[in-house]
Amino acid sequence: MSQLSEPLNSTHKKSDFSCGKGMLDSYIHKQAHQDAKRKLSACFVINEAETNLIKGYYTLSNSSIPSELIPDQIRKKLPQSYHSIPTTLLGRLAIDDRFQGQGMGKLILIDALKRSFEISKTIGSFAVVVDPIDQDAENFYNKYGFLKLPDSGKMFLPMKTISQLFE
Ligand SMILES: CC(C)(COP(=O)(O)OP(=O)(O)OC[C@H]1O[C@@H](n2cnc3c(N)ncnc32)[C@H](O)[C@@H]1OP(=O)(O)O)[C@@H](O)C(=O)NCCC(=O)NCCS
DSSP states (O other), rough: OOOOOOOOOOOBBBGGOOOSSSHHHHHIIIIIHHHHTSOOEEEEEEETTOOOOOEEEEEEEEEEEEGGGGGGGHHHOOOOTOEEEEEEEEEEEOOOOTTTTTTTTHHHHHHHHHHHHHHTTSSSOEEEOOOOOSHHHHHHHTTTTOOOOTTOOOOEHHHHHHHHHHH
16 A cells, blocks of 8 residues: 555654644644554654655544434445444544645645555455534535535545545
């Protein structure tokens, strides 16, 4: 599986990362490594080889959504007895502001979708779910076809749609 990103490790310059959103900066500075150690989520980074600066990062974890949140058109194709649908949570995604506006956001999102798709071949996952931090983030995911899940603020992209990108 060829990926641009690699798991966060101690050589990466975490504390230099700054994307302009305090919560996402603070997460990579203080929490990402701990969460990975505790197997709560996995953090992947794309770094600049010469400096080891982190250009961008994202996190993935297993999750699920109640089936009633899935729009009718899609839900009607799922077994009625499944109340909870397995998904992959792309919990955080951010690009350092020195590298924003250069296509890195698109690149890292594709990297995250590819990794999620590859994992779904081993552990079932119906969709990638994101939890946009604000309207700006929602607009970004909307551009790439993510659909809103009612009442949750979350958005999702079916794995079947993602598979068409990579197969
Ligand atoms: C949102 C973010 C990831 C975009 O990264 P980026 O590297 O600046 O984006 P790119 O240069 O790859 O842009 C790719 C495309 O998305 C568009 N885009 C970028 N940010 C966008 C936004 N907020 N809303 C809508 N479209 C957006 C670009 O115009 C570009 O479109 P084009 O291919 O048609 O020219 C980045 O701004 C960021 O990290 N923001 C802070 C953290 C954040 O909000 N994360 C979101 C998940 S919680």
